[in-house]
Amino acid sequence: xxxxxxxxxxxxxxxxxxxxxxxxxxxxxxxxxxxxxxxxxxxxxxxxxxxxxxxxxxxxxxxxxxxxxxxxxxxxxxxxxxxxxxxxxxxxxxxxxxxxxxxxxxxxxxxxxxxxxxxxxxxxxxxxxxxxxxxxxxxxxxxxxxxxxxxxxxxxxxxxxxxxxxxxxxxxxxxxxxxxxxxxxxxxxxxxxxxxxxxxxxxxxxxxxxxxxxxxxxxxxxxxxxxxxxxxxxxxxxxxxxxxxxxxxxxxxxxxxxxxxxxxxxxxxxxxxxxxxxxxxxx
Numbered sequence: 597x598x599x600x601x602x603x604x605x606x607x608x609x610x611x612x613x614x615x616x617x618x619x620x621x622x623x624x625x626x627x628x629x630x631x632x633x634x635x636x637x638x639x640x641x642x643x644x645x646x647x648x649x650x651x652x653x654x655x656x657x658x659x660x661x662x663x664x665x666x667x668x669x670x671x672x673x674x675x676x677x678x679x680x681x682x683x684x685x686x687x688x689x690x691x692x693x694x695x696x697x698x699x700x701x702x703x704x705x706x707x708x709x710x711x712x713x714x715x716x717x718x719x720x721x722x723x724x725x726x727x728x729x730x731x732x733x734x735x736x737x738x739x740x741x742x743x744x745x746x747x748x749x750x751x752x753x754x755x756x757x758x759x760x761x762x763x764x765x766x767x768x769x770x771x772x773x774x775x776x777x778x779x780x781x782x783x784x785x786x787x788x789x790x791x792x793x794x795x796x797x798x799x800x801x802x803x804x805x806x807x808x809x810x811x812x813x814x815x816x817x818x819x820x821x822x823x824x825x826x827x828x829x830x831x832x833x834x835x836x837x838x839x840x841x842x843x844x845x846x847x848x849x850x851x852x853x854x855x856x857x858x859x860x861x862x863x864x865x866x867x868x869x870x871x872x873x874x875x876x877x878x879x
Contacts, residue, residue, distance in 0.1 A: 729805030
């Protein structure tokens with residue numbers, strides 16, 4: 597979220613919480629990227645705020661409740677207010693439980709893999725309409741192809757990204773692996789370390805695809821603790837996911853902190869992976 601919108605978004609979140617009977621005197625910014633995440637005090641509630649035009653907030657709230665009911669490790673909406681998306685001043689606000697973290701937030705890979713496996717098990721039981729993972733890849737392809745939206749990409753880097761996205765989207769899609777409902781982006785930033793164990797947040801990116809696509813967002817050590825994963829497919833998914841997130845860093849409207857430097861670094865990693873694989877990497 598653009599910094600100029602943060603004060604209004606914060607005021608909207610505080611107003612929504614107050615109207616729900618929660619005591620709110622202050623708001624601490626926990627994260628600001630495509631949406632704003634706040635800790636409201638003294639009620640100790642997490643508020644997530646996004647522009648009305650760029651959100652699927654009610655879907656996220658409903659899915660979190662369904663998954664929690666199945667025993668999945670997900671963060672819950674705040675129980676003291678009605679669990680729904682609240683519109684205020686051009687923003688959509690959802691209120692979530694704040695979880696205390698232990699002194700050491702480091703996540704052992706085996707625990708990470710076990711939590712993700714438990715989440716996937718619950719997701720296999722749900723039938724909800726979500727995009728296919730290839731739809732998300734296509735969005736990245738369109739971004740790379742649009743020179744107006746990615747003006748800083750050189751021709752060589754545009755060809756590298758576009759070719760990688762196109763080739764791996766086709767190869768992974770034709771792999772024939774079993775597909776199911778996925779988190780979509782279960783990277784460490786979307787995992788909470790709590791006293792009750794690991795909990796996943798940010799369910800707005802859910803999609804359908806092979807579990808290897810989800811595993812590709814986690815640290816590499818997590819894949820080693822996932823015995824059911826196809827390691828060859830997982831490697832292809834890792835390169836695909838890297839290409840996707842690299843494309844987003846080159847969007848002229850990207851608000852990720854230090855995004856351009858990171859995008860340059862990740863282009864180098866993609867090039868190194870392609871060079872390592874040689875002709876086996878599809879283009």
